[in-house]
Amino acid sequence: MKLQRHGILACLAVTATLALAACGSDNNTSSGGGGGASSGPSSAISCAQGSIKAQGSTAQGNAMTAWTKNYQSACGSATIDYTANGSGAGQQAFIAGTADFAGSDSPLAQADQPKADARCKSGAAIHLPMVVGPIAVVYNVSGVSGLQLKPATIAKIFSGKVTTWNDPAIAADNQGATLPATKILSVHRSDSSGTTDNFAKFLSKTAGTDWTYGNDKTWKAPGGDAEKGSDGVSAAIGKSDGTIGYVEWSFAQSGNLKMAKVGNGAGEYAELTGEAAGKTVASAKTAGTGNDMTLAIDYHTTTPGAYPIVLVTYEIVCEKGTPSSSLPLVKSFLTYTASADGQAAAAKVGYAPLPDEVRTKVASTVASLS
C-alpha cells in the first residue's frame, strides 16, 4: 500500500535523524583556514581541571570566545562556558549562585552589592576590569568617508537637533568635505545595553548642554530607529544610506562599517585603534576600595591621541568564598585573561588591551583570590 511505503520512508528519515547521535565530535582544535587567532600561548597557561560557568555582558562576548578557545585548546580537561545574555542576567546569576563569575559592563547597583557579598559567604564581591571595548560611531553615507565629529555634534545628531548631513554643525567639523543633503537616520539600541549606557554617559559628560537625557541602559532620546542587539544596529547601518549609529568595535569590524573620528579632550579627532582606546583607560581613576577595581573613565582625557568612547567590562568574582570545586579553574582562567598573552588575544578580535599598570594590578588581585 502506498501509505505503508510512505510510512516506512518517513520512519527511515526519522531514524536517520536519530542516528546522527552516533557521530559527532567536540574535537575542533584544528581551525584550518580561519586564520587561527592564537599562535600557541599554551606555554604560558598553568592548567586547572573542571568546569565553570559564567554569564554576562554581550560586549565582551568575542573576547570570551577567543579566551575560552585558547584556554581549552591548551588545557583539554577544562571547560569554561560563558553565556552572553546580558550584564543584568549575569549579575543575577552570580547572586543566585548559578554562575561562578559574571561579566558586567557596569558595576553592581548599590542595592545589589550586599546580595553579591552574601553570595561570597566569607568575602566581598569585587570588580576586576578585564576587557576594554571601544565603542565605534559608525555611519553609512554615500560619498562620505573620513568623517570627523566633535562630541557636541554627535549629541546633536543623536538627539535629533541636526537632521541633515549637510548641516553647518557637521560641516564645521569636516572642513572642505562635500556633504550630501540626505536626511540623517540615527540608529540606537531597542534593548537594554551597557553599550548604550556608556555611550550616553560619554555624551552627557562631554556634551552636557546638547545631550540632556542622562545615561541609562535604555536609550532615552526620542526619534531615530531602534534595533535589537548590536547585530541589528550593524545590519540597519549597512543596508540604508544616511544612517549613523553606535556599536562595539568588533561589530564595526565584522560589518565593514565606516567609523567616525571622535574629538577628544586634547582637541584632536582621534581614530579608533586599540592603542588609542587604551590611552583613555590608562587615564582612568580607580573608584573602588580595597581589591575592588571599579574604574571611573575620564571622557575628557587630554592625553594626545586617545579615543574617548570606551566601555570597560568587569568580571565580578568573589574575593574570598568561591566554592572550592570551581576556585582553581576560575583563578587559572582569569590569570590567563589578565596576562599579556590573553590581552593580546583579545586585541586581535576587536578590543583594546588593558594598559599595563591596570593589567598587572588585576593579575595580582586574581592571584590573591581564595
Add this chain to the structure above:
Amino acid sequence: MSQSPIAGPAETAPVTAGLAAPTDLGPTGPLGGGGGLPSRRRFGRESLFRWFTTASGAVVLVVIVAIAIFLIAKAVPALRADKANFLTYKDWFPDDPTNPKFGIAALALGTVEASVLALLLAVPVALGIALCLTHYAHRRVASALGFVIDLLAAVPSIVFGLWGRDYFYKPVQDFSAWLHRYFGWIPLFGSGGPYGKSVLLGSAVLAIMILPIITSLSSEVFRQTPKMNEEAALALGATKWEMIRMAVLPYGRPGLIASVMLGLGRALGETIALALTLGATYTFSIDLIENGGNSIAANIANKFGEASETGRGALIASGLVLFAITMVVNMIARLIVYRRREFIGSAA
C-alpha cells in the same frame, strides 16, 4: 443530547441475557452513561483510567496556580517600588536608582493592537486555505498544500523575526508610503515620517506566524464534518458555497473558535519575532504605519538581559498583566461558544 442518526443500538435488547443491569447510569459525562456492565475487573481499570485523566487535568490547574503565585511573588516588590501609576504610566525606567517609574499603558495597548491586527489579517486567509484544503482542492494539490502549511509551521520564530527585519521590511515600507499618500486622511495611516519598524510590520509577520496554527486545526475540524450533512445540503440544491455555509461552518464553529483562540494565544505571547520587528517605543497610537509599536512580551525580551532586581520584577509584573488580558479575551470567546453549542450536533 443530540439525535443519533443511526437507529438501532438503543432499541436492541442486551445481547447476553442473565447479566445484571448496570447500576451506574447517571450522566457522569456529556455523553452520559457510566459505561458497561459491572464487572469487578472492569471497574478497577475504569476507576484507574478515570483517576489518571482527572489527575492530568488537575496538573494544568496546579501549574497555572504555581505560575500565578510565582508571578505575583516576584512582581509585588517591584510594584511597591514603582513611583508612577503602573496601569496608566507609559514609560519604562524601573532601574533608575532614585526614581523608578514604569507602567504598562503603552505596552498592554500595543500588545492588543498588534495581536488583533494579526488576527484580522490571518483568520480570513487561514479559513480560506482550510476550506480549500478540505473541500475544493484536488487530493494531490491538497496534500501539497498541507505540506506547505506544515513547512510554515516548522519555521522557528527567530527566523520570522530576522526575515521580517531584513527582507519584509522594504515592501512594508513602500506599502506604508503608498497608504499614506492615497489614504493618509484615515487616522490609521496618518504618519508621514520615515517608515521603519511599525505595528504594520510586526502584525504582518505575526499573522504569517499564526497562519499555520489556525489553518491546520481548522482543516482538521472541517474534515470531520459528517458527510451526511454535506450531502443533504447538496441534495436540496445548495451551491457548494451554500453547502459550506449551512453544513460545514456551523458544525465546526466551536473548533474554529478554539483554533483562532490558540492562534491568538500564540500572538499575544510571541516574544522574539516582535522584538525584532516592532519599533520598541513607549507610545501608543492607532497609527499603524508610524515608526514605533511595542508589546509586553517583546519588551521583556528587550529588557530582561540587562535588568536588575527591580527591573526583573517590573517585567514579571507586565507578564501578569498579559495573563489578565489573555483571561479576559478567553472569557469572551467562551461566552460566544457556549451560546452556540446547543445548535450543533457535536458532543457538548
Add this chain to the structure above:
Amino acid sequence: MTAAVANALEARRLPRWAPAATAVAAAALAYIVFALGGVLGGGPVLTVVGAVVFFLAGLALASGIVEGSRAARNRIATALIYSAFTLALLPLVSVVFTLVSKGTARLDAEFFGHSMRNIGPQDNSGGAYHAIIGTLEQVAIATLITVPLGTGGAIYIVEYGRGRLALAIRFFVDVMTGIPSIVAGLFILAFWVLIVSPHLSPDGLPFYSGFAASLALSVLMLPTITRSSEEMLRLVPVALREGAYALGIAKWKTIMRIVLPTALPGIVTGVMLAVARAAGETAPVLLVAGGGAGINFSPFHGLQNSLSIFIYDQAGSASTYAPARAWTAALTLVALVLTLTIAAKLLSRRNKLR
C-alpha cells in the same frame, strides 16, 4: 436568498471559457488603468491586485446576470478561497527562499559533525552537532511529558468532567496558551533550577540542565495539546460512542479503542504544532539550559545547547562567520521539524475511519 432565475436546474450557465475570458479582460483593464494610467500611483503590484479585483467584480457581474445571484456568490467564494491559497504562498516562498539560499552555505559534514567547542571568533569551522542533540533530547522529553498529560486532561474534560473542575480546567488551559515563552522560562528557572535542583546536585548548588528546558517547553506545549485534543475529541460523532456503550463496552475501553483512534489524526496535528513551536523557542531554553558550546548527551546534568539558542547566538554574534552558521542551523531546524511532522501525520492517518 432570492434567486434571479426561477428554476436553478434549468438555468443558463456561463460558458466554460467565461472565467478565462473575464481574467484576460480584467488583466487588460488593470493594465490600462494602473500601469498606463498611473491611477493611485501605478506600479506592477497595484496592476496585479487591480487585475484580481476586476476579475472578481467582472465574474460576479457576468454570473449574476446569466446564472443568478446564488451561483454568482458561489463563484466568488470559490475564487476568494483559491486566492487565499495564493496569498499564503507569497510570504512562504520568500521565507523558504531566504532560508535555503542563505542556509546552504554551511551544509557540510563539519557542521553536522562538530560542536562549537574551541571555536574562536575568527574561525570558520565549528558546527551545530551539540545543538541538534540538545533540541532532539529536550523536545523528546517535553513531548513525552505533555502528550499523556494533555490528552489525559482533554479526555477528562470531554468524557468525564461535568462540574466546576472541568470548567476551571478548560478556562485555565486557555489562559495558559497566552503565556509568553520567556515567562515560562523564568518560572522554571525560579522553581526548578533555583529551588529544586540544589537538592539534586552533589554539591548543593543550583545547576542548569536540558531537563529544565524540557520542563519549560512542556509549560508551553501543554495548553496547545490539551486544547486541540479537546476539540478533536468533541468532533468524534456521538453515535460511535453510543454504539459502543450499547454493545456493552466499558467507557475507558470505548475511549481508548474507538474515540481516540478516530480523533488521532487531529490530535497528532495539534501535537506536531506544539512540537514545532517548542523546537523554535529560544528564550526559555536559554534561561535554564545555559547554551553550552560542547557536546552534552545528558539532559539531566550540565549545560545543553539547542538549535534555537544556536541560531540566536550566531545571529547576534560579531564574528563574520557566524551568520552563515545561523542560517544553516535554521534550515536544519526546519527540515528536522518538517520530517517529524510528516512522519507523524503519515503514521497516524492509517487509522482514519474513512
